[in-house]
Amino acid sequence: MRLSSFLLPLLAVGGEALKKYIIEVDQGVDLDDLANKFSVSAGGRSVIRRFDKTSDVFFGLCVETDDMNIDDLPNFPGILRAWPVGRATLHAARAASPVGNIVSDGNYSVHSLTGVDKLHAKGIYGKGAKVAVVDTGIDYKHHAVRSFLSLSAFPEINNGSSVEDSGMDSKSPVAPILLEITVSTKMAMLRKRGYNTTNRGLAWPFPDDDPFDYQGHGTQVAGVIAGKTDWFNGVAPEATLYSYKVFSNDSQVTDEDIIIDAFLQAYKDGADIITSSIGGEGGWSGGAWATIASRLVDRGVLVTISAGNEGYKGPFLASSGSSGKNVIAVASTEPSVAPAWPFKATFTHGGNSTTIQLGYLIDDLFDQPWGQDLTDDLPIIPLSLNVNDTADACEPLPEHTPDLSAGILLIRWGGCDSSVKQENAEKAGAKRVLFYSDDAGPVWWLSVTSNPPAALIEAKTGEAMVATVAAGGKVTAKFAVTNDTTWRVGFYSSAGGIPSGFSSWGGTNELEIKPDVAAPGGNIYTTDINEPWTFQSGTSMACAYVAGIAALYIGEHGGRSVHGPGIAKALANRIISSGAAVPWQVDNPVGNPIDYGFWAPVPQVGTGLVNAAKVLDYTTSLTWEKFHLNDTANFQAHHSVTITNNGPKSATYSFALQPAGAFNAQSDYDPEYLSTFTDYISPYPLVPRVQLPQNVTIAPGHSKTVHIKFQPPSPTSYNATKLPIYSGKVLINSNENEDLSIPYYGAAFSLRFAFKDHMFIYGPFQAAGPDREDIDTYHTYDFNLSLAAQSYPTVAVDLRFPTKTLRWDIFEADWTEAQWNASAPYPPTGDNGYVGSVAFWSYSDLVWRFDPDNRDLPGYWDTISFPLTVGSGLNRGNARDRFSTWFMWFGKLVGGSYIRPGKYRFRFAAQIPFTDPSHSDSWDVWKTPVITILDYDRHI
Structure with missing residues (x-):
C-alpha cells in the first residue's frame, strides 16, 4: 500500500506523531505542576518536551497521550490551545541535470539575476548578521563554509566542547551547537521491520552535541547563504551561521515539536534570521509551527521557509511552516547561468591573439574534467563553416575530410541524435568532439557516447570559432587549466527567470497568499558534505538565497537589537515588494521558454523574482x-x-x-x-x-x-x-x-459552495472481510482479526480539498443529523446519541491488512484518536498519485473504552471550507447503513 499524501509524514513511523500534541499554556500556570498533573492523571500520558525558554513567544508542553484527543485537551485545566504534532520532511533538493546553452567567461554566479552582484561590488557581504539554519546540520569542516560558523555565541550550550573535540583546526571559529532531540523508540522498531533501509541500529533521532551534517542538505543551504572560496561567493559570505540540527544522520523526517524547539532556541540565542528549507504539506496559517514562526517575526526575527517541491501536484499545496502569516514562503525560479567546467580558447587573426576563459558541459558535471590530459593548445577544426547547418555530421563524413586526429572537431548540435554525429566523427578519425549548441534552450541530457569523448559549448562561442576560422584565422583550446576540480564558470541559460516546474503552488487552504516571493533555486551549484560540491535544484536553495539577502540588509543596517521587533515585518515587506514579475511557465521547457503572453500567477511565485538591490538601496x-x-x-x-x-x-x-x-x-x-x-x-x-x-x-x-x-x-x-x-x-x-x-x-x-457535499473523491469506501467488501454489503463486525476473517472496518479516504477536521464518530443507531443541528454541542460530549470517537490502528496506512503474526512487536497495538486535524488541517489528494488513506478500527474508542455489542451509526465526516464545525451542514458526511457490533474479544 502506498502512503497517502496527507498522512504520509505522520503515519510513516507507526503513528506516534499523531499521539503527540503541542499545547499552549496560560502564562500564569505553573508548568511543572501542570506537567505533573497531566502525567499522573491517567495512564498512557507523558510530557515529551517543555517550551519555556521563550515565554514571550510560546509557553507550553509537548505531550503524548493515548486516552485524549484534540477535543479533550483544551478542557484540561490551564491549557489554552492544542495542536497535533505534525511531521516535516526535507524539501530535498532534486538532483539536477547538466543545463545551459550560452557560455559566459565569468566565474559561476547567479547573483546578476537578483542584484546581489551590485551589493557585493559595494563591499556588502552581510557581516554581523546572524542566520540560524534549521536543517540537517552543517559540515563545519568544509573549507567554503566553516569560516563563518559561530563558536562563541553559545558557550552555555556547547557544554565545554572545544574545537579540538570537534576534530577541527583550532584556528577555525567553529564549534558544534547542541540541540536536544527526543529519542523515538517507535522509529527504531520500524527500522527493524524494514521500513527504513538506512537503519544504523540506533534509535531515531540520534541525540548528541554535534550538529555535523551527514546528509548534505544543511550544508547545501549553508553554501548558498554564506559559502566563500577564491572563485565563489554565497549571497552573504560574511554572515554568521548558527546550525540547529533537527534531523538524525540518515532520516529525512522530523517532528514539528523539535523544529519549534530549534526556532525558539535560535530566537533566544539572538538570531536575526531563521531559515528552514523543510516542511510538510500543510497550508494552514494556524498550524503550530506556522503560528510560532509568525510570532517570532512579530518579535523581530525574519523567517524564511521553502514553499516545497511538489509543483506537479497543482494548486493549494502550501507547505506547513511556510504558511505562517508573517513567514516569507519562498518559491523557486530558474537561474540565468548554470555551472560549467572551465577551459581557455585562444582566437588568432591578423597577427592578434586573444585568450579568454570559457565553459563547457559534459554529461556528468562531477566526473573528472573533460580533456584534462590535453595539456597543449589543440586546434579547433570546424566541420562546416555554415553555422546554420544543424545536419552537421548526421551523415557519414566525405572521404576527402582532412586529418582530424590532431585537433578537436567542432560540430553543430541538433538535426539528429548526438551519438550519430559522434559515430560518424569517429569513423572519420576524430579523437575529440566539441558540440556547439543550436541555442534551443537548456540541454538537459547530453546524449554522448565515450568514443570520441564529447563536450558541449554555447552557440555563440562555437559561432565565434567558426567565424574566426572562416576569416582565415585559427582557434586553439586548452582544457588542462586548473587543478581545482571544484571551480566552475557560468553558462548562460535561456530559462533564466522562469518559474521552476518543481516549485509548489499555493495559496493556503483559506485563500491566503503563499508563496510570497521567488529566488533562484534551479540547477544551483553549492557546497556538499565531505568537501565536494553539488549541483541541485529545489525551493530549499531559493529559501536560503532569500535568507542571504536578508543577511545583507541586516549586516548593513542592523537587526532587532538596533531597530526593535518591527524590523522583521518591515524587512519582509521590502523583500516581498521587490519582486519582479516572471513569465508564465508551468514546467521547465525542453527548448527555449514558451511565450504565453501572461505573467506567472501569485500562487506560483508570489511577487516574482526577488531583487536584492531594491531591498537595500531603495528609499x-x-x-x-x-x-x-x-x-x-x-x-x-x-x-x-x-x-x-x-x-x-x-x-x-x-x-x-x-x-x-x-x-x-x-x-x-x-x-x-x-x-x-x-x-x-x-x-x-x-x-x-x-x-x-x-x-x-x-x-x-x-x-x-x-x-x-x-x-x-x-x-x-x-x-x-x-x-x-x-x-x-x-x-x-x-x-x-x-x-x-x-x-x-x-x-x-465560492470555496464553501464548490466543496459542499463534495469533499471526498470517489468515496469514502470500505474494504472489510477477506473479500474487501464495501459497507453496503459488509456492516456487521465481530473484530476477529485473523487473516481468514478480517471482521473489522477499513475505511479509505481521498480528499478533494484540504479539511481542517476529519471526524469518525460513533452514534446510536437511531441518531440523525437533525439531533446535531438542533442542540448537540461541539465537540460532541456524550449527549444526543453520541457514543464516542474512533481510535484507529496506527499502522492502518502502512500495511494492507492486520497480520496477527506481528501482534507481539512493540507498539503494534498503538492507536490514534479521531478527530484528525494534522497541523490544524488535512491535505488533498491529487490525480497523479491517486492514493487513498486507510483507517482500520478494532473497536477501541477515544478515552480507552471499547464499543459495546449493539447497533450503531457511523458518522465519518470532513469539515467543509469556511464553515463553523458546530453546524451539521458544515460537514460532508459519508452516508452509511446502520452497523452491527457482535460479541468480541478486546485486542488493543
Whole structure:
C-alpha cells in the first residue's frame, strides 16, 4: 500500500506523531505542576518536551497521550490551545541535470539575476548578521563554509566542547551547537521491520552535541547563504551561521515539536534570521509551527521557509511552516547561468591573439574534467563553416575530410541524435568532439557516447570559432587549466527567470497568499558534505538565497537589537515588494521558454523574482496587510498601503495594475480532482475591477496611506464551476525610478459552495472481510482479526480539498443529523446519541491488512484518536498519485473504552471550507447503513 499524501509524514513511523500534541499554556500556570498533573492523571500520558525558554513567544508542553484527543485537551485545566504534532520532511533538493546553452567567461554566479552582484561590488557581504539554519546540520569542516560558523555565541550550550573535540583546526571559529532531540523508540522498531533501509541500529533521532551534517542538505543551504572560496561567493559570505540540527544522520523526517524547539532556541540565542528549507504539506496559517514562526517575526526575527517541491501536484499545496502569516514562503525560479567546467580558447587573426576563459558541459558535471590530459593548445577544426547547418555530421563524413586526429572537431548540435554525429566523427578519425549548441534552450541530457569523448559549448562561442576560422584565422583550446576540480564558470541559460516546474503552488487552504516571493533555486551549484560540491535544484536553495539577502540588509543596517521587533515585518515587506514579475511557465521547457503572453500567477511565485538591490538601496518602503481578495462569498474589497519616502527629496508615486495569468483549479481531465500541472494548463485573462489611487507626492521623511478598492471580475468572464483563480500585482512607481509591487490573489467562486457535499473523491469506501467488501454489503463486525476473517472496518479516504477536521464518530443507531443541528454541542460530549470517537490502528496506512503474526512487536497495538486535524488541517489528494488513506478500527474508542455489542451509526465526516464545525451542514458526511457490533474479544 502506498502512503497517502496527507498522512504520509505522520503515519510513516507507526503513528506516534499523531499521539503527540503541542499545547499552549496560560502564562500564569505553573508548568511543572501542570506537567505533573497531566502525567499522573491517567495512564498512557507523558510530557515529551517543555517550551519555556521563550515565554514571550510560546509557553507550553509537548505531550503524548493515548486516552485524549484534540477535543479533550483544551478542557484540561490551564491549557489554552492544542495542536497535533505534525511531521516535516526535507524539501530535498532534486538532483539536477547538466543545463545551459550560452557560455559566459565569468566565474559561476547567479547573483546578476537578483542584484546581489551590485551589493557585493559595494563591499556588502552581510557581516554581523546572524542566520540560524534549521536543517540537517552543517559540515563545519568544509573549507567554503566553516569560516563563518559561530563558536562563541553559545558557550552555555556547547557544554565545554572545544574545537579540538570537534576534530577541527583550532584556528577555525567553529564549534558544534547542541540541540536536544527526543529519542523515538517507535522509529527504531520500524527500522527493524524494514521500513527504513538506512537503519544504523540506533534509535531515531540520534541525540548528541554535534550538529555535523551527514546528509548534505544543511550544508547545501549553508553554501548558498554564506559559502566563500577564491572563485565563489554565497549571497552573504560574511554572515554568521548558527546550525540547529533537527534531523538524525540518515532520516529525512522530523517532528514539528523539535523544529519549534530549534526556532525558539535560535530566537533566544539572538538570531536575526531563521531559515528552514523543510516542511510538510500543510497550508494552514494556524498550524503550530506556522503560528510560532509568525510570532517570532512579530518579535523581530525574519523567517524564511521553502514553499516545497511538489509543483506537479497543482494548486493549494502550501507547505506547513511556510504558511505562517508573517513567514516569507519562498518559491523557486530558474537561474540565468548554470555551472560549467572551465577551459581557455585562444582566437588568432591578423597577427592578434586573444585568450579568454570559457565553459563547457559534459554529461556528468562531477566526473573528472573533460580533456584534462590535453595539456597543449589543440586546434579547433570546424566541420562546416555554415553555422546554420544543424545536419552537421548526421551523415557519414566525405572521404576527402582532412586529418582530424590532431585537433578537436567542432560540430553543430541538433538535426539528429548526438551519438550519430559522434559515430560518424569517429569513423572519420576524430579523437575529440566539441558540440556547439543550436541555442534551443537548456540541454538537459547530453546524449554522448565515450568514443570520441564529447563536450558541449554555447552557440555563440562555437559561432565565434567558426567565424574566426572562416576569416582565415585559427582557434586553439586548452582544457588542462586548473587543478581545482571544484571551480566552475557560468553558462548562460535561456530559462533564466522562469518559474521552476518543481516549485509548489499555493495559496493556503483559506485563500491566503503563499508563496510570497521567488529566488533562484534551479540547477544551483553549492557546497556538499565531505568537501565536494553539488549541483541541485529545489525551493530549499531559493529559501536560503532569500535568507542571504536578508543577511545583507541586516549586516548593513542592523537587526532587532538596533531597530526593535518591527524590523522583521518591515524587512519582509521590502523583500516581498521587490519582486519582479516572471513569465508564465508551468514546467521547465525542453527548448527555449514558451511565450504565453501572461505573467506567472501569485500562487506560483508570489511577487516574482526577488531583487536584492531594491531591498537595500531603495528609499521607498511600503507597509500593508496582504491583499487577500478571498472568494466570491467572502470577497475583501478594501485594502490600503502606507508609502514612506526616506529619500532626500519629494517623490511622486503612481499606481497601475499588473494582472497575471488566471487558471482553472478544477481538472479538465477528471472532475473529481483539482488540476495537476502534468495536465496542460492554459492561462487566460481574468482581471478584477479596481479603483486605484491618484498620483500622490510625499515629502522626504513622510508617509501617506492610500486606499485601493477591488471588485470581483465580471461574472461573464469566467466559469465558476472550473474553480478559476486570478491574481496579479498593484505596481507602485516613483518618479525617482523606484518600482515596487504588492500582490493580490482571489478565487472567482465560492470555496464553501464548490466543496459542499463534495469533499471526498470517489468515496469514502470500505474494504472489510477477506473479500474487501464495501459497507453496503459488509456492516456487521465481530473484530476477529485473523487473516481468514478480517471482521473489522477499513475505511479509505481521498480528499478533494484540504479539511481542517476529519471526524469518525460513533452514534446510536437511531441518531440523525437533525439531533446535531438542533442542540448537540461541539465537540460532541456524550449527549444526543453520541457514543464516542474512533481510535484507529496506527499502522492502518502502512500495511494492507492486520497480520496477527506481528501482534507481539512493540507498539503494534498503538492507536490514534479521531478527530484528525494534522497541523490544524488535512491535505488533498491529487490525480497523479491517486492514493487513498486507510483507517482500520478494532473497536477501541477515544478515552480507552471499547464499543459495546449493539447497533450503531457511523458518522465519518470532513469539515467543509469556511464553515463553523458546530453546524451539521458544515460537514460532508459519508452516508452509511446502520452497523452491527457482535460479541468480541478486546485486542488493543
